[in-house]
Amino acid sequence: MRRAISLLAASGLLSSVLAAPAPNRVKPRQESAVQFFDNTNNPTATPFGPAGASGSLRGGPELRGPNPTNVVNFNDPAVVPSSAYSVLPLQTADADTGFYLDLSQVENPQPIRGNGGKSPTDPGPRNREVEKQNPDLFIPPGTDAGDVSNAKWPLGLSHNRHGLNGAGWARQQNVNQMPIAKNMAGVDMHLEPYAYRELHWHQANEWSYILNGSVRLNAVNEAGETTTDDLQAGDVWFFPAGVPHSIQAHESGVEFLLVFDEGSFSEDNTFLLSELFARNPKSVLAKDLRVDISALDHIPQDQLYIFNGTAPPTNVSDPLNNITGPAGVIPNDKSYTYHFSEQKPYEVQGGSVKIIDTQTFPAAFDFAVGLFTIKPGAMRELHWHTTSDEWDFIISGQGRLTVFQAPQSSRTFDFQAGDVGYVPVVTAHYLENTGTEDLVYLEVLQAPIYNDISVAQWLGLTPKQVVKEHLGFSEDTLNRLPKIKPFILPGDTDLSQTNFTSEAE
């Protein structure tokens, strides 16, 4: 219907169809308008179809509006009978308890929360697998309210751009996939053994975490200082905007995550060496490199982007790999690489965290990242960040996160490995492990220092009288509020638990 209207509007004929006075923006009626609706005179209305086609493309005018010959069947069922589905015990609990509902083993899950476990049902059409992966959207906690922009993007829904001859692939998330993600974007890239991500540079700053395998990096900065390093899974690199670099997989390939400090970043818009050479006059390139123009006979005709290469010298210090000029190497305090995999985590009862920010990795001047491991049933505490949006990537396990936005909206999203999450600055959130294995994820902030406001600590450091007069807490509850920052709170895999007094300290 909408399509038909816009088609008419586009042809300037909308005014002739609407009985009501035409809105101002509609073009004046044209003489041919009447003919347009006369099928016999409009050759495009009834195109010739294939031989043997039967029936007619359209119905008749008798179907339009109320008409005694049009009989509606009131018995067509649009409610699922209770015999056709089962309800989890937690679905019958009061909706505001908002228990996580594990639908993975439920045959025909229904969007029931509270209400005696009776209704509503969903007769379809439906995509059950998507609903099972997103129970908190399908069956929201009673506390979810209002409208919150989509804060989840599974990279499995992104177009996967392949490199040349099977050398690798890359898929991305930016504002086109997730309009809420205004300030950061991400790319998941894989390189087969010895494959390259072509020499390139870009407008945004790039922070990277290696998910699997190992990689060789080379870069040259403005001073003519160079760097070369090998990194493995769990390590981090950073390349500032404009600094050209190469990335090559070692013998077992590599997969890494790239995060950019620009929501509209696109992996398809980077500055490639192949394009630089293809887009400048060859005589200029020859003059620039002080060679005969024939030296350019074999430059690539098209983008290389991701392409296969040969094994680099295994020793990173090999003079074939480690090229230095008179300016020497990039000094340690400006290093673009950080062997984060070897950093020991900070352990608390519910899991652990490793932080990397400008305190130890100053080159990455606007990236502050926490790598969290949350044990089953445990949760990253309710908190917010004061100066930055948060870009999340789930490395393993599963969890859920509620985005609370002022003044009165909240929405709960469920995440699995390979999903991206996004939480705008000062928006409160937690991340609860809803699975049976560790939830491992990255919280990426666009800030020099990793920091947050803990809700529990805030209340613990506010005079008791003030808290009591706001929330009606008992003396015992007030005494349990922490003065420290908990980071992660323990739980267990029985997600029906609601009494945590024995664990609080």
Ligand SMILES: *[C@@H]1O[C@H](CO)[C@@H](O)[C@H](O)[C@H]1NC(C)=O
């Ligand atoms: C890396 O990939 C291999 C092959 O799929 C897999 O067995 C391994 O678990 C992956 N490692 C990590 C850290 O994900």
Ligand SMILES: *[C@@H]1O[C@H](CO)[C@@H](O)[C@H](O)[C@H]1NC(C)=O
């Ligand atoms: C890429 O090149 C390396 C070394 O020449 C070779 O071992 C590997 O099989 C090649 N990979 C592909 C996908 O062609």
Ligand SMILES: *[C@@H]1O[C@H](CO)[C@@H](O)[C@H](O)[C@H]1NC(C)=O
């Ligand atoms: C790597 O190369 C450097 C410089 O050539 C050499 O000093 C070093 O011993 C080599 N390391 C290994 C493990 O071969």
Ligand SMILES: *[C@@H]1O[C@H](CO)[C@@H](O)[C@H](O)[C@H]1NC(C)=O
């Ligand atoms: C590369 O060579 C420079 C200059 O000889 C040296 O200072 C630097 O340590 C070398 N880098 C590696 C990774 O071996």
Ligand SMILES: *[C@@H]1O[C@H](CO)[C@@H](O)[C@H](O)[C@H]1NC(C)=O
């Ligand atoms: C909660 O658990 C604590 C410790 O096990 C227990 O003393 C308390 O009675 C429980 N509270 C309720 C309301 O069940």
